[in-house]
Amino acid sequence: MASTDNKETIKITLDDLANVTLPGAALPNAAPQPVAPGAKTYGSISSTADQSAEASEERGRFSFVLQGWFYLGSAGLLGAIVGWAICEPAFIDSHEFHRWGNTWMMPLILMFICLGFGVAESLVERSAKKALIKGAMALPLGIVFGFIFDVIANVIYNIALGIIASAGVQSIRNPAAWLARGVGWMVFGVAGGVVYGIIGQSGKKAKFGILGGMIGAGLGGLLFDPIFLIRGSNASGAGISRVIGFALLGMSTGIAMGLVESALKDRWLYVTAGPLAGKQFILYKTQTLMGSQQQSDIYLFKDPAILPQHAVIEINGARVQLRALGNVYVSGQPAASRVLQDGDLIQIGRYSFRYKEKHRS
Numbered sequence: 001m002a003s004t005d006n007k008e009t010i011k012i013t014l015d016d017l018a019n020v021t022l023p024g025a026a027l028p029n030a031a032p033q034p035v036a037p038g039a040k041t042y043g044s045i046s047s048t049a050d051q052s053a054e055a056s057e058e059r060g061r062f063s064f065v066l067q068g069w070f071y072l073g074s075a076g077l078l079g080a081i082v083g084w085a086i087c088e089p090a091f092i093d094s095h096e097f098h099r100w101g102n103t104w105m106m107p108l109i110l111m112f113i114c115l116g117f118g119v120a121e122s123l124v125e126r127s128a129k130k131a132l133i134k135g136a137m138a139l140p141l142g143i144v145f146g147f148i149f150d151v152i153a154n155v156i157y158n159i160a161l162g163i164i165a166s167a168g169v170q171s172i173r174n175p176a177a178w179l180a181r182g183v184g185w186m187v188f189g190v191a192g193g194v195v196y197g198i199i200g201q202s203g204k205k206a207k208f209g210i211l212g213g214m215i216g217a218g219l220g221g222l223l224f225d226p227i228f229l230i231r232g233s234n235a236s237g238a239g240i241s242r243v244i245g246f247a248l249l250g251m252s253t254g255i256a257m258g259l260v261e262s263a264l265k266d267r268w269l270y271v272t273a274g275p276l277a278g279k280q281f282i283l284y285k286t287q288t289l290m291g292s293q294q295q296s297d298i299y300l301f302k303d304p305a306i307l308p309q310h311a312v313i314e315i316n317g318a319r320v321q322l323r324a325l326g327n328v329y330v331s332g333q334p335a336a337s338r339v340l341q342d343g344d345l346i347q348i349g350r351y352s353f354r355y356k357e358k359h360r361s
Helices: 014-018 049-056 068-090 100-124 128-166 175-200 203-231 235-264
Strands: 267-273 280-282 287-291 311-316 319-324 337-339 345-348 351-357
Touching: 068 100, 068 235, 100 128, 100 175, 100 235, 128 175, 175 203, 175 235, 203 235, 235 280
Parallel strands: none
Antiparallel strands: 267 280, 267 351, 287 311, 311 319, 319 337, 345 351
């Protein structure tokens, strides 16, 4: 029997399907929801890696405080001023008479500079325990190296003076004399770099510290005599000249160490979200521990979800492997063990890190 249903046939084309929108679904190009002014966004585990990175890799207004050149430069500046302030009242501008301030001036300045370099990063990371441990190491090293390197610096300085004197230079107004002091003061930069590496338990960190220290301390020495000439040779002028010159020594040494360290790094973690957003952790050691205990190499604070020992990054030649002891996500996926690749996003609690490595040509 023929069908008596005269209703028209419903036809659905591909264009019709493309225009269907599910209830509550977000449009692909929909604008993101606005964030309340001043609110901090740390990203989300459920976000994709790219979305989390775009939302969180903007530095805060004061992120420069977390840069090595800043906190090392500040530590060197403060250490030099403290050492000068202790010794200046007992210092005499004389080649014939000396007091204890003349003997202790440079060793104490170097000791406090080394102390500053030793504890600066731990203080920035808000780890008081680690700062105390490193400070306890830096003090004896600083005072011993202070006297040793002061002797070495004076020997080199006097040799340099003898060389330029044989060439006819007899006054500190001659730039050759400034250069001689700069060469001598480079020794103090070596001392700062050595202590920095010993406390950091890394030969590579010491190498970068020595190179940066020599550059910075040499610059400070080069400018010391011009500052003295500008300020004058009277008692008050000489004291001000010394504090400016020594402060420049500490500050320039720290800044140069931070800049060299950053420029020559080959593997590092850049914090893209969390309380330390904007800071970089250079991976020097074969094993880098991340966790909530203050002695961790990377101390992750203010997050109860993070274990005392939460993850370890192990370096074996060109292979860099993350081993999770707690919940860790790499590029949005749970990871118990993962060989890291340049650009991977690591998420631990409310912290996010971008793993970076320098490509060798």
